[in-house]
Amino acid sequence: MAANPKVMTKRILSQTGHLSEVRDFISAAAGEFGFSEEDIANISLAVDEACTNIIKHAYQNAPDKEIVISVIRSKGNFEVRIVDYGKKFDPTEILPPDLRQNMAHHRRGGLGVYLMKRLMDKVEYSFQPGKHNEVRLVKYLQKSPSVARR
Amino acid sequence: MAANPKVMTKRILSQTGHLSEVRDFISAAAGEFGFSEEDIANISLAVDEACTNIIKHAYQNAPDKEIVISVIRSKGNFEVRIVDYGKKFDPTEILPPDLRQNMAHHRRGGLGVYLMKRLMDKVEYSFQPGKHNEVRLVKYLQKSPSVARR
Amino acid sequence: MADFKIHHREGEGVYIIDLKGYLDAHTAPDLETAFQKLLTEKKYRIIVNCRDLTYISSAGLGVFMAYIEDVRKNKGDIKLSNMSAKVFNVFDLLGFPLLYEIYTEEKEAMTKFKTVKAS
Amino acid sequence: MADFKIHHREGEGVYIIDLKGYLDAHTAPDLETAFQKLLTEKKYRIIVNCRDLTYISSAGLGVFMAYIEDVRKNKGDIKLSNMSAKVFNVFDLLGFPLLYEIYTEEKEAMTKFKTVKAS
Ligand SMILES: Nc1ncnc2c1ncn2[C@@H]1O[C@H](COP(=O)(O)OP(=O)(O)O)[C@@H](O)[C@H]1O
Ligand SMILES: Nc1ncnc2c1ncn2[C@@H]1O[C@H](COP(=O)(O)OP(=O)(O)O)[C@@H](O)[C@H]1O
Numbered sequence: 001m002a003a004n005p006k007v008m009t010k011r012i013l014s015q016t017g018h019l020s021e022v023r024d025f026i027s028a029a030a031g032e033f034g035f036s037e038e039d040i041a042n043i044s045l046a047v048d049e050a051c052t053n054i055i056k057h058a059y060q061n062a063p064d065k066e067i068v069i070s071v072i073r074s075k076g077n078f079e080v081r082i083v084d085y086g087k088k089f090d091p092t093e094i095l096p097p098d099l100r101q102n103m104a105h106h107r108r109g110g111l112g113v114y115l116m117k118r119l120m121d122k123v124e125y126s127f128q129p130g131k132h133n134e135v136r137l138v139k140y141l142q143k144s145p146s147v148a149r150r
Numbered sequence: 151m152a153a154n155p156k157v158m159t160k161r162i163l164s165q166t167g168h169l170s171e172v173r174d175f176i177s178a179a180a181g182e183f184g185f186s187e188e189d190i191a192n193i194s195l196a197v198d199e200a201c202t203n204i205i206k207h208a209y210q211n212a213p214d215k216e217i218v219i220s221v222i223r224s225k226g227n228f229e230v231r232i233v234d235y236g237k238k239f240d241p242t243e244i245l246p247p248d249l250r251q252n253m254a255h256h257r258r259g260g261l262g263v264y265l266m267k268r269l270m271d272k273v274e275y276s277f278q279p280g281k282h283n284e285v286r287l288v289k290y291l292q293k294s295p296s297v298a299r300r
Numbered sequence: 301m302a303d304f305k306i307h308h309r310e311g312e313g314v315y316i317i318d319l320k321g322y323l324d325a326h327t328a329p330d331l332e333t334a335f336q337k338l339l340t341e342k343k344y345r346i347i348v349n350c351r352d353l354t355y356i357s358s359a360g361l362g363v364f365m366a367y368i369e370d371v372r373k374n375k376g377d378i379k380l381s382n383m384s385a386k387v388f389n390v391f392d393l394l395g396f397p398l399l400y401e402i403y404t405e406e407k408e409a410m411t412k413f414k415t416v417k418a419s
Numbered sequence: 420m421a422d423f424k425i426h427h428r429e430g431e432g433v434y435i436i437d438l439k440g441y442l443d444a445h446t447a448p449d450l451e452t453a454f455q456k457l458l459t460e461k462k463y464r465i466i467v468n469c470r471d472l473t474y475i476s477s478a479g480l481g482v483f484m485a486y487i488e489d490v491r492k493n494k495g496d497i498k499l500s501n502m503s504a505k506v507f508n509v510f511d512l513l514g515f516p517l518l519y520e521i522y523t524e525e526k527e528a529m530t531k532f533k534t535v536k537a538s
Contacts, residue, residue, distance in 0.1 A: 016445035020421040023474075041505050048476050052444040096398045098250065099518055103488050108481030111513055115477050118397070118512050166326035170302040173355075191386050198357050202325040246517045249399055253369050258362030261394055265358050268393050268516070395514040 006073045014055045014065040014084075019048050022069060026080065029071045033078050034141060043078065043139050046119040049112040050082050050135050058086030058133060080137040088127040156223045164205045164215040164234075169198050172219060176230065179221045183228050184291060193228065193289050196269040199262040200232050200285050208236030208283060230287040238277040302326050302355075306334050314413050315343045316406070320352040323360035331360065335367040344376020347409045351382035356390050364400065377401065379409040421445050421474075425453050433532050434462045435525070439471035442479035450479065454486040463495020466528045470501035475509050483519065496520065498528040 010025045012018040026044040035043065051067055059065040068083040097110045116123050122138035160175045162168040176194040185193065201217055209215040218233040247260045266273050272288035304327035307318040315338055323331060338346060348364075368378055381403040383391070391402065403409045423446035426437040434457055442450065457465060467483075483497060490497055500522040502510070510521065522528045 016443065017420045019443050019445055019476075020441060038505070038508075041508075045474075045476060045509065048443060052476065052478060055444070097513065098398075099484065099514055100248065100250070102484045103518065106485045106488060108485045109477075111477035111480055114398070115509070115512060166324065167301045169324050169326055169357075170322060188386070188389075191389075195355075195357060195390065198324060202357065202359060205325070247394065248517075249365065249395055252365045253399065256366045256369060258359075258366045261358035261361055264517070265390070265393060395517050398514050 007070055009068060009070045011066060011068050012051075013063065014059040014061075014067055014086075015063050016052065016055055019051060022051055023048055025069065026071070029073070030078060030139075033073055035078070035139070039139065042119040043080070043137070046116045046123075046137050047080050047082065049116045049119075050080075050137060053089075053112055054082065054084045054086065054133075058084045058089065060087070062086075076141045078139045078141065082135045082137070083132050085132050088129075088133050089125055091123075091125050157220055159218060159220045161216060161218050162201075163213065164209040164211075164217055164236075165213050166202065166205055169201060172201055173198055175219065176221070179223070180228060180289075183223055185228070185289070189289065192269040193230070193287070196266045196273075196287050197230050197232070199266050199269075200230075200287060203239075203262050204232065204234045204236065204283075208234045208239065210237070212236075226291045228289045228291065232285045232287070233282050235282050238279075238283050239275055241273075241275050304330060306330060308334075312410065312414065314345045314347055314410060316347045316349055318349045318352065320354075322355040323353060324355065324357045325359035328359040328363050331363045332366070335363065339367065339370055342374070344371050344374040345413050346371065346376065346378045347406060347413075348378060348380050349382050349406050350380060350384070350387055353383070353387050356387050358390075358394070361391065361394060361396070364396075368400070377413070379403065379412065381406040381409045423449060425449060427453075431529065431533065433464045433466055433529060435466045435468055437468045437471065439473075441474040442472060443474065443476045444478035447478040447482050450482045451485070454482065458486065458489055461493070463490050463493040464532050465490065465495065465497045466525060466532075467497060467499050468501050468525050469499060469503070469506055472502070472506050475506050477509075477513070480510065480513060480515070483515075487519070496532070498522065498531065500525040500528045 008029055010022065012022060023044040026047045027040050030040045030043045047069065051069070054067055055061065065084070065086060070081045072079040072081065091113055094113045096114045101107070102110060116137065120137045121140050122136070124136045125133070127133040158179055160172065162172060173194040176197045177190050180190045180193045197219065201219070204217055205211065215234070215236060220231045222229040222231065241263055244263045246264045251257070252260060266287065270287045271290050272286070274286045275283070277283040302322035302324050304321040304323055307320070309316040309318065317334055364378060371378055379401045382405065383402065388402070391397065396402065401409065401412065421441035421443050423440040423442055426439070428435040428437065436453055487497055498520045501524065502521065507521070510516065515521065520528065520531065
């Protein structure tokens with residue numbers, strides 16, 4: 001696997017201070033793959049959101065945990081897999097945000113999962129009980145429009 | 151004025167059955183002016199919304215009133231003026247729609263004015279007391295992005 | 301005059317409305333009638349396929365807002381699919397994707413209905 | 420580490436925050452602090468100029484949601500201006516233009532504050 005030129009991996013500790021490295025890593029990979037500036041921005045934002053959620057929720061802000069980010073490029077398919085070893089998560093019950101409610105209750109959150117779904121063509125969570133969680137974010141090279149419907 | 155090649159005018163009776171002619175008229179003019187397909191669609195939708203509102207609100211669905219639509223093209227500026235002789239209207243108090251409220255109360259409306267503002271670079275209402283109302287919709291040829299912020 | 305047509309289909313307990321042409325203030329009442337009919341017949345699992353929908357104005361969007369509450373109260377939903385980029389843009393500007401399920405393909409909407417159990 | 424800077428200005432009773440760089444989960448607390456300070460000083464007429472804001476994630480957007488209610492309750496507002504298309508796109512995807520005044524130019528936001536009388 002390590003010899004496969006189409007897979008690139010980056011590991012970070014669970015600290016928000018590392019998010020910018022993750023964005024740079026993803027932007028470079030997405031740029032090489034041939035995405036537009038807009039798509040590159042959208043993909044790296046989605047990966048930022050996924051990593052932010054892992055830091056905040058899966059690891060509950062513990063700063064010494066590991067997050068493994070892999071980019072898998074196949075024909076027309078740009079896939080980012082993000083693995084963590086923290087609390088598992090099932091996003092099916094997550095509703096789109098209600099901004100007016102958030103504003104009324106000084107709520108800061110609840111935007112990330114919806115945003116990831118809009119920014120990518122596919123967002124899938126899975127977990128291996130007792131082992132790890134994985135989120136797969138996929139963007140198709142030839143897809144228009146650059147923003148997804150759900 | 152009639153000789154000015156940069157002004158084109160269309161008159162319709164206040165009936166929704168004439169909206170499609172208005173859209174065709176605006177699309178043709180905006181296309182000639184050099185707008186992208188997306189901009190053409192946005193401008194003609196905005197004009198549809200303005201005329202729909204005049205029919206519904208300014209004329210309260212009376213079918214025999216007049217609406218005058220003029221296109222004024224100057225350098226980089228595409229302006230549509232729509233004149234009616236019905237009830238006057240001040241849009242400053244119109245708030246953006248609250249979809250959840252609308253849904254809860256089976257409300258169909260309240261989307262048009264906000265949509266016009268997003269679709270055009272400028273939307274201005276004015277009225278000559280006892281004479282007519284006018285709405286001016288402006289789109290700049292060289293403006294990006296194609297959707298306005300307010 | 302704007303040309304607008306509605307076609308009805310049914311499959312696996314889901315009612316599919318195909319929209320074709322121009323949905324504006326003139327033709328929106330036809331869509332109202334279609335939804336009213338479905339509700340009268342207690343058909344609450346609805347997909348609106350917009351593949352051939354060329355145009356929509358806020359009068360058309362308004363119809364979707366008017367019926368969604370009754371449909372959802374009855375454990376159904378109105379899901380949308382197959383919109384052109386142009387039509388989707390109008391829904392998007394008004395924040396509809398935050399409140400409605402809008403799918404690229406009809407079959408995704410169908411799958412969603414099937415994986416969530418009926419009332 | 421992401422580079423993010425906040426600069427404060429004041430003019431005609433309006434408080435202007437210039438944002439520069441990357442606003443993400445790491446830097447969002449700095450913006451929190453800036454808003455908290457304004458509220459403590461009872462400065463409720465706020466423009467956030469985003470001309471030099473390169474990047475925003477939902478952690479940054481969250482800060483705007485958290486303070487708007489207090490600001491508006493005090494007859495003020497947080498108005499936004501000068502966003503790049505890239506930054507605006509993120510606000511737009513989440514429906515912010517339906518709830519926040521977002522202007523192309525700072526001076527338009529300023530004019531709006533001046534035409535609506537102060538509390
Ligand atoms: N990777 C994750 N691990 C565990 N829980 C998560 C994860 N991502 C999201 N969640 C849960 O889903 C909720 C919604 O996430 P999101 O939309 O990103 O909003 P926010 O993180 O700002 O609360 C979170 O509040 C959290 O409870
Ligand atoms: N041209 C007009 N003349 C008079 N009143 C208008 C006009 N346009 C809009 N209005 C008023 O503004 C309100 C909001 O308009 P709009 O956002 O288009 O929603 P809708 O027309 O669906 O109610 C209308 O309900 C109406 O009261």
